[in-house]
């Protein structure tokens with residue numbers, strides 16, 4: 001049975017509109033006018049227990065709004081949501097014990113206190129026994145390599161350590177479903193890798209379900225086989241990352257090292273030339289024409305080396321964002 005079930009989910013925000021200046025302020029005071037922002041439109045998907053799913057979309061596409069509805073922070077305008085068998089907006093204690101929401105740009109740890117103090121508060125909120133609390137903190141400290149860091153004020157931790165401590169706090173109650181909104185935001189490459197590896201291990205060890213948003217494609221490619229793409233509030237793709245790249249980047253890059261110089265005119269019949277540097281030529285070739293073009297090159301040119309690469313995932317995702325078509 002699906003652990004996350006979303007059917008025709010929509011959210012409309014009413015936003016008060018005010019003209020600039022004193023006149024605008026006065027008339028706004030007496031008569032307010034509102035504009036409707038459709039942040040999420042008729043979104044449907046299901047997630048099975050233990051899946052790690054990437055949730056992608058440009059700024060303002062509706063990711064955070066969807067996560068807020070899935071965790072019960074805001075009420076949907078329309079549609080149906082079930083997470084771990086619960087209606088999120090009812091915020092029942094049993095539901096809250098099974099989920100967690102981590103937002104990269106928000107923190108729950110108290111800045112001037114050691115993380116351990118905040119963790120004790122969380123343990124009390126979730127009703128963990130002392131024994132359970134100690135076991136859980138020990139386990140997560142080791143997985144996150146946070147030894148010696150939890151008893152110093154949070155403000156003295158590096159950004160990466162702070163994010164890891166935030167994750168520890170968010171996972172103390174051993175939730176089954178993790179909603180992670182940009183958990184690697186602003187981290188350097190090493191810290192990003194650390195968080196990524198932790199999430200992978202956490203998913204494997206506890207079978208937790210993860211829905212993850214990130215603008216760092218490396219997070220998505222490392223962790224998620226399946227992605228959901230949202231564009232202007234609508235779900236435009238639900239499927240494998242590989243399929244997405246195939247659908248939206250129907251080209252391959254072919255890098256050829258030649259034995260002798262060949263003029264650009266002579267190279268034109270083999271494909272679109274992206275760059276020529278000395279004896280090295282980079283072509284962009286349609287997937288369906290690849291085999292024929294490569295065979296022709298090998299037969300007609302003196303080729304020393306040839307490599308075929310997929311275009312970067314970012315490029316495919318960028319095309320989905322701009323196309324905005326439903327492709328699932």
Ligand SMILES: Nc1ncnc2c1ncn2[C@@H]1O[C@H](COP(=O)(O)OP(=O)(O)OP(=O)(O)O)[C@@H](O)[C@H]1O
Nearest residue numbers: 013015037039057058059060061062063064065066
């Ligand atoms: N509380 C709110 N009141 C009014 N409009 C809002 C509110 N929160 C979000 N919006 C609008 O809803 C749309 C979706 O915003 P949301 O924060 O869900 O996008 P996002 O995909 O998470 O973007 P980002 O990647 O920038 O975080 C945006 O147009 C935003 O301006």
